[in-house]
Amino acid sequence: MESLSFPHTGGVGEMFPRSTTCSQTGDYTAPDGLNFTTYCGEDVVSSTYSSYVPTEKNFTACMDGCSTESWRCWGVMWQESNSSCWELASPTVLTVANLTTSDTRDIALANSTQISSNISCPYTNDSTLSTPEGLDFKLACNMEISGNDLCPWSSDFCPTYAVSLDECMEACVQAHPLCEAAMWNPGHLSGYLNCFLKNATGPLVANTGIIYHTAVAEVVTLAQGCPTYTSYTSSDGKAFNITCSQQATQATNITFSHQNNITACIDSCASYDGTPECEAVVFDATLDSGYENCQLLNSVQMLDSSTNLNIAQIVSTSSDSSSASSGSSSKAWVAGPVIGGVVAIVAAGLAWFWWNRRKRRNEVPTQESNSLNTIENQKNHDVATLLEARSHQEELDSAPIAELTGSERVELPSQKNPAHEMPA
Numbered sequence: 001m002e003s004l005s006f007p008h009t010g011g012v013g014e015m016f017p018r019s020t021t022c023s024q025t026g027d028y029t030a031p032d033g034l035n036f037t038t039y040c041g042e043d044v045v046s047s048t049y050s051s052y053v054p055t056e057k058n059f060t061a062c063m064d065g066c067s068t069e070s071w072r073c074w075g076v077m078w079q080e081s082n083s084s085c086w087e088l089a090s091p092t093v094l095t096v097a098n099l100t101t102s103d104t105r106d107i108a109l110a111n112s113t114q115i116s117s118n119i120s121c122p123y124t125n126d127s128t129l130s131t132p133e134g135l136d137f138k139l140a141c142n143m144e145i146s147g148n149d150l151c152p153w154s155s156d157f158c159p160t161y162a163v164s165l166d167e168c169m170e171a172c173v174q175a176h177p178l179c180e181a182a183m184w185n186p187g188h189l190s191g192y193l194n195c196f197l198k199n200a201t202g203p204l205v206a207n208t209g210i211i212y213h214t215a216v217a218e219v220v221t222l223a224q225g226c227p228t229y230t231s232y233t234s235s236d237g238k239a240f241n242i243t244c245s246q247q248a249t250q251a252t253n254i255t256f257s258h259q260n261n262i263t264a265c266i267d268s269c270a271s272y273d274g275t276p277e278c279e280a281v282v283f284d285a286t287l288d289s290g291y292e293n294c295q296l297l298n299s300v301q302m303l304d305s306s307t308n309l310n311i312a313q314i315v316s317t318s319s320d321s322s323s324a325s326s327g328s329s330s331k332a333w334v335a336g337p338v339i340g341g342v343v344a345i346v347a348a349g350l351a352w353f354w355w356n357r358r359k360r361r362n363e364v365p366t367q368e369s370n371s372l373n374t375i376e377n378q379k380n381h382d383v384a385t386l387l388e389a390r391s392h393q394e395e396l397d398s399a400p401i402a403e404l405t406g407s408e409r410v411e412l413p414s415q416k417n418p419a420h421e422m423p424a
Helices: 011-015 021-025 058-065 165-172 262-270 318-362 374-396
Strands: 035-039 074-080 084-088 106-108 128-130 136-140 143-146 179-184 195-198 205-207 213-219 230-233 239-243 246-257 280-282 292-304 309-314
Touching: 021 058, 021 136, 035 058, 058 074, 058 084, 058 106, 106 262, 128 165, 136 239, 143 179, 143 213, 165 179, 165 195, 230 262, 239 262, 246 280, 246 309, 262 280, 262 292
Parallel strands: none
Antiparallel strands: 035 106, 074 084, 074 106, 128 136, 136 213, 143 205, 179 195, 179 213, 230 239, 239 309, 246 292, 280 292, 280 309
16 A cells, blocks of 8 residues: 655645644544544554545544444544545554654544454353343344344434443344344444344344344234223322323423333333323334333323324323312412402491481481371382392392402412411
């Protein structure tokens, strides 16, 4: 390979001066987890350079590209003057002792322990391996599944990195949609990202060139369909309503787990003591959405139809009960003055009538010329007055008690003062 090294002194160093990017970056960890040690103002013999010279925006982007290569990249050489990024392909000379001073270049070496060359199968071929979540895998050493690659919904990298076969299987367990096999490349000949998730269980074929060990998931089929009941009370007394063929399209996701049926899923929601609290679950008996088929939710806002999913929502929570109680007290406090006003008006009318009657009884006639007609007229007037007062009282008693309008209401202070209702 033609040498690409520049002279370390003279005109080239003046034409392409180094910047301080390397010193500002320091040691670096790529987004996928590969660690790099940086050597500013250093170079290495050109025999380690790959033939591919990508142009990157900066030094960190150069290292990021190395970490996601489909072959084992041991490090990078960065020349900032023209944004050139050489990836280093030969590990034999990539040692600190082989680095040389440079005015124009910087070196970043990947952590060799993260891209080890151990290709042995970690367990006995054809053995059954169990995971903490309860999903078993059957191991096929030195075997692979061609194609059928799965990129999980939540994954930023496909494939992903796994330090062991167990970690690769764990990534399969937690994948959405359903992962059916985990294929692991321990020697990193296919790159730092060495865990390939699959959406098929086969066919399994023997390795050719690159060593893979494949663990095939043994997924157990669950009972399908909609429950015959539409409500369920959990073991700790919380009530849920169940709706079939529905899913939440807007909610806050809390966590996932594997459950064998919707009632077990609901129980896991009811017993969840984290923050925010669990208010609903979505359950997938088909496992199409993933082995972890029970999703705990909070703040469900929107629902939509679904073929395979069922949803259960809590009927009430402690916060709901508190709000309802607070609302009732506030309403009683607002209605109280209205009732008191009605009672006061009735009492005033009766007092006026009694005082008027008493005054008339105490009056002494000064003329004997008052005839029976005058007395009769006074009696008729008194009767009319009594009937009018009673009619007024009946109108007040029969009038509906209405709450104050929005503009007339006076809210309670923010302190939690007790509501004062009228006595019975």
